[in-house]
Amino acid sequence: MSLITTDICIIGAGSGGLSIAAGAVQMGARVVLIEGGEMGGDCLNAGCIPSKALIAAAKAAQAMRDGARFGITPTEPEVDFGAVKDHVARVIETIAPVDSQERFEGLGVRVIRDWAKFSGPDTVEAGGHRIKARRFVIATGSRPLVPPIPGVDTVPYLTNETIFGLRDRPAHLLIIGGGPIGMEMAQAHRRLGCKVTVIEGSKALGHDDPELSAIVLANLRAEGVEVLEGAKVVALSGQAGDITVALEDGRQVQGTHLLLAAGRKVHLDGLNLEVAGVKHDGKGVTVGADLRSTNRRVYAVGDAAGGLQFTHVAGYHAGIVIRQIVLGLPAKTSTRHIPWVTYTDPELAQVGLTEAAARKAHGTAVSVLRQEFAHNDRAQAEGKPVGLLKVMVVKGRPVGASIVGPQAGELIGLWAFAIASRAKLSAIAGMVAPYPTLGEISKRAAGAYFSPKLFDNPTLKGFVRLVQKVLP
């Protein structure tokens, strides 16, 4: 076994690990990057990218059914499911070089393709090497959670790791879990011609504002997705092509395929964290706001750090850790300004506090501004008038924004920026938004905060009357 000594050793070449490797090596640190599976991790190979590529194909199919309001004869599209999967594979292939071993070796990173495990508090083993490093980063991501439902061992099921490889269209896809994975996949498969039933034990899209989630659910149901909420699964049975999900209330749901989208399990298997003195629990590696573990040499980022599980969070964590282990400067994470988006149609986006969380935290000091997409000229022109923006404001500054509607994922960016930079609402009200854009909705919401002060103000009215008398 050969010995490698380095400054930084990163385990996992997904969104978090790759960002740290690229940043650290380009700033002059010696970096070893270890990847046991595919370069690019979940986001590229089995998460964000394939799911968004599938959603884009499904959107194209839906547009063909949706033309009547524009005077275009609707038609039921012929979907070649295998060709749709070719599109998904092509998108992955196009992006893959950015995350590739060749690119990182070109940057000067030493890449080892093997599963890593700690052999001591400052050593890791992989690919026949012992790696001794000043700092380690655990960036090992997460895997699909397989809930312990009786029968799960005997029934064939899909997860995010296998569903994108399916080339034959499922006739009836059953999905356990109504979170972002479940709902994005439900709508995409429905639009691509599958019958779809979502079985959710609690509330579907339960991490978001229920008023906004309800708008998404209404559209999914209108498109023919069956969503069962409060549905406790007690048993699974059947075989390929004929699967039965038994519910606690005695109902049985039958379908041809089953997708498990019931949450994630942090991927710490085989890392031997005990020998390194790195504590962890069911959620992830135990870290402080600085992302440092119980071993001062070892940090954790991304899904492995046990908090919000998004690619942009892994990227944000990378910046926090680079500051500390490359530059030796202090840095801490915060979740106050982290947005997230569920890419259903309409899209569902959140940053900062929801209305309920803002009222709990700030009581009567919070004002909630509401703007409906129905009042936005561009949304009307596009035939997409369903949607709502809510902005939670405390002392003239936004503390949260929730959006459901077309392009909500793009629109939330402005609010993420405003909250991150602690901007005042007056800055957004003062912005000139191009007409006609969906983005005007943000300016209009901000303007609504000031309009009672301007339009229902007797003092101002008296002052204006006076000015009008004296103006030459």
Ligand SMILES: Cc1cc2nc3c(=O)[nH]c(=O)nc-3n(C[C@H](O)[C@H](O)[C@H](O)COP(=O)(O)OP(=O)(O)OC[C@H]3O[C@@H](n4cnc5c(N)ncnc54)[C@H](O)[C@@H]3O)c2cc1C
């Ligand atoms: C279906 C789906 C859709 C998603 N859509 C979005 C989205 O639209 N937007 C968004 O922001 N997020 C989305 N996510 C979440 C996003 O994919 C993750 O949050 C992100 O990939 C986490 O990055 P990471 O670096 O922590 O882990 P990963 O990207 O999972 O990378 C971890 C890497 O570590 C490797 N590894 C694990 N253990 C070891 C070991 N012992 N030795 C060596 N290598 C190891 C793994 O093989 C993997 O390549 C989605 C997730 C799924 C499942």
Ligand SMILES: NC(=O)c1ccc[n+]([C@@H]2O[C@H](COP(=O)([O-])OP(=O)(O)OC[C@H]3O[C@@H](n4cnc5c(N)ncnc54)[C@H](O)[C@@H]3O)[C@@H](O)[C@H]2O)c1
């Ligand atoms: N657009 C995005 O950014 C995006 C898309 C997909 C996934 N992700 C990330 O991946 C994470 C995981 O997504 P997810 O949807 O798997 O998880 P999730 O935890 O968000 O949702 C899982 C859902 O499954 C339900 N559930 C769990 N066990 C069940 C059971 N036995 N029977 C019925 N229902 C059950 C839960 O009540 C929950 O609503 C997300 O939290 C998110 O961080 C992000």
